[in-house]
Amino acid sequence: MNTRLDFRKLAKASRKVKITDTLTSLKIAVMGNHALQFFSSALRNQLLLLGINPEIYEVGYNQIDIELIDADSKIYKFKPDVVIFFESTFSIQNGFYKLDSDLKRMNFAKATIDKIEQRIKYFDGKTFLPKIIYYSYELVDDNVFGNYFANVQSSFYYQLFQFNAKLLQLTEKFHNLYIFEINKYLKQVKDTRNWTNVVVSDIHFSLDQFAYLAFHNAKMLSTFSGQFKKCIILDLDNTLWGGIIGDDEIDNIEIGNLGIGKAFTRLQIWLKELQKRGIILAVCSKNEEKIAKLPFEKHPEMVLKLEDISIFVANWNNKADNIRYIQKVLNIGFDSMVFLDDNPIERDLVRQEIPEITVPELPKDPVDYYHFLVELNLFDTVSYSKNDQNRTLQYQQEALRMKAIPSLTNMNEYLESLKMVGEIEAFQEHDVARIAQLTQRSNQFNLRTIRYDTDDILRIMKSSDFLTFSIKLKDKFGDYGLISVIILEKNGQNKYKIDTWIMSCRVLKKGVEFFALNYILKTLKEIGATTLDGEYLATKKNVPVKNLLQDLGFSKKENGYSELSVVKFKNIRNFIQQNK
Amino acid sequence: MILDELTNIFRDVFEDDDIHIENTSTSDDFDEWDSLNHIYLVVEIEKHFKIKFSSREILQWNNVGDMVKSIENLIVK
The missing domain is CATH 3.40.50.1000 (HAD superfamily/HAD-like)
Structure with a gap:
């Protein structure tokens, strides 16, 4: 982990990474209005060093809107997980100068934002919803008004500031939108650009600057795939x-x-x-x-x-x-x-x-x-919820629980002594942020490791094809909060399959999975379902649930799935009392 | 001497540790020597020798020998 690898050293280091199946795959579309080949190559190399093997589709230079408007474009067939919009201030500058009245210039930031909204909306209603990373504009003044720019709303620098502020606000509207604030990462590299390359080749940053931007951008992407510090x-x-x-x-x-x-x-x-x-x-x-x-x-x-x-x-x-x-x-x-x-x-x-x-x-x-x-920038994140603030207390309680274990002779006795109370219910609106976060953060007890954002969760809640369950747990030492998420998807007549089964690692080995399954099977019985299918998708980290389905009584089928008969199911013993 | 140092840079840029260059080498001799890698080469040469070519002189090179001459001129100054 070295923020300071220059472009060439980065290329050399990444050549040593062996491309294997254990690397995480990630499809990225890169779009811009300046030459981005060196950026894409640095981004690929930084990601390789982080254990991610990306497939990068670089949309033709200055083709952003044409590519997005045409429903048959490659980008929609490519189905990127992430779309990066990286536009350069130099490239929009001439467009600004062509505006022939102060009024139009004063409206520049707003008009540009409207265009960006449109770009994001092109992904509505597609079969995939990519995360979108939009680069803010580099704050670089033409000094036409010098330091008086702030007093002149129609000045270029004023409009750049306006644009960046409005861009941040757009995240309230689009939950799949993330901003890469480029100005944080400029000036920290000795030579931000090479003017020969800017003027002759439309390469607006130096190769080493691209490498540095790519480092931080790659960290953001690895956070999307669940790599972050806790x-x-x-x-x-x-x-x-x-x-x-x-x-x-x-x-x-x-x-x-x-x-x-x-x-x-x-x-x-x-x-x-x-x-x-x-x-x-x-x-x-x-x-x-x-x-x-x-x-x-x-x-x-x-x-x-x-x-x-x-x-x-x-x-x-x-x-x-x-x-x-x-x-x-x-x-x-x-x-x-x-x-x-x-x-x-x-x-x-x-x-x-x-x-x-x-x-x-x-x-x-x-x-x-x-x-x-x-x-x-060690603590990059893609979520924030109220639950985060209580975490210190929760782990202090956990330390107390650990100390309590040795005095008891067997596990059942220990679990019983915890006096656990569980609350299981369909997803509630106020829990959506926490639910999305669990899908992002959980690696160990995660049957299929599908990451969802809040929009995805809201969509699932509204769809009649899904049954959702969230579980909150308390014991005599304290409140764990919302610690498990299960999503079932309708899979034909009277059948369901497990789309997602996640549990926070803080409650492993407490029997929450038994408690959950008992309730789920009761629900399925009530609505007349006959079978529940499940599937384990292996990752480097989810070994703890490798045999979960078998342990719960699912029997293996030939296609990689296991199934459980709703009719034959018998409740599994556990020590969690159901609330309400 | 300069040619040896250049060789190292060429090898990194073309990602090929076996290539050899001579004063007479041109972009026709290497598949990897496209316009992007040319930019990459110039950037790395400037960085390595701590020099700055003028934007015009870059356009006038015909082969590696011309590059070496430019480098020599800038180092002497």
Whole structure:
């Protein structure tokens, strides 16, 4: 993971990636009004490094509207998962200059937005609904009005600002629309463009700039396919504060106004914001637990408090072992974890023992921590729901549950002692964001790994071809919230098949699948259905559900499907009480 | 010397570690030497030698030897 690979090094690195079936496939259409061949090639290479093998269809230069209007165009046969619209400010500039009145120029941003709405709407009613990534316009002024541009609504730079603001607002209208804000990623590359290539060949950015844009764009795409970070594991001494709490004692650690404490404060404030967004914070420190907790409890200038930390591990064990313990409690993939430590030896050890985990090479000087980490854009996401904000509490409860296990002799006794209550119902409007998010985030307990966005879920809810179920779970330690989603699709006369069966990994092995199946079969019986078909689609991560259907009593058929007879089904024992 | 360094760049750009270039080589000698790869070559040559060709001189090259001459001129300055 290197944001700084230039175009040529990137090409070399990607040549080493073996193209195999284990890579995720992704169909991307790229459209623009400037020469994008180098961009597409850099995007392909960045994706390969992220384990995605893309098929890229580059729509002819400046052919956007012709391609979209014609229903027989290749783009509709290609059925892209993602369409990237990457337009250049230089290319629209001449069109702006041709507008012959101030009034028309003042309307430029709005007229352009209307055109874009139209472009997005061309995908309505097709058999596929791609995610759309629209590049904002590069903010580059012609300086015709100089710094007075803001006072002149008909100036080019004014209209660019207007356009970008309106573009962001369009996401409220189209849930499949995502914005790639190009200005965030310019100026961070030494030579943004080569003017010979701009003028002679219509290549508006340097190759290295394309590589950098492609890096961030590829990260966005990998987030679409479910690769994202959920947890950040923190070292303490010289990472969260300056100094060593065991030696320096609480008054002498650098945080807040002491020494370069502001550098650590800045980092902590940012971590707190991530935590509020739903990123889990865990501590992994070589310390006595009591001493390590002191600053969190007593230091007035600490931003992070104990209640912000989901799991606190301070002991003298090897850090890789402690991280494995944290992983076990959280039950998320190592590849969704980030480990922050100022000590290069610890970083190397963790990298070697757990290669999937992301370990940023923190700069030596703590004042560089914050901006270095921000630039890595490690926490890109494609969803945000209220549930995210409660996550810290949920994992603290999980840590308590883990501690409760050893005192009980068998699993059934343990499950019974949890006093679980489940609520199962058809999808409700207020749960749609969370349901879509579960389809995006879940990798392990996911029978077919189909990702849906909120629009898809709304469409499924409204269709009479589907039966939907969502499950919420509580136990004596706390509320898990909405943790399982099942979608059944009508599959002929009196038959249904499982389109989606997902469960949050936080409730694995609690019998939620039994609870769910009992209810589903009761529902199917009531509407007179006779069989339920199911199918397991293997991915790298969903091994836990490989035998789910067989374990639930489905019998294998020849076509890869398994089936369950509704009539013969007998309820499966579990320890979840049904609410209402 | 310059030719050796150029060879490395050509190999990366054409994604072929076995190619050899000489002063007399032209774009006709390599299938990979299309207009896009030509741009890629120029960019990487400028970056490697820390030089900047003028937009006109790029159009006047007929073979690798001309490129070498341009590079020599810019390095000497």
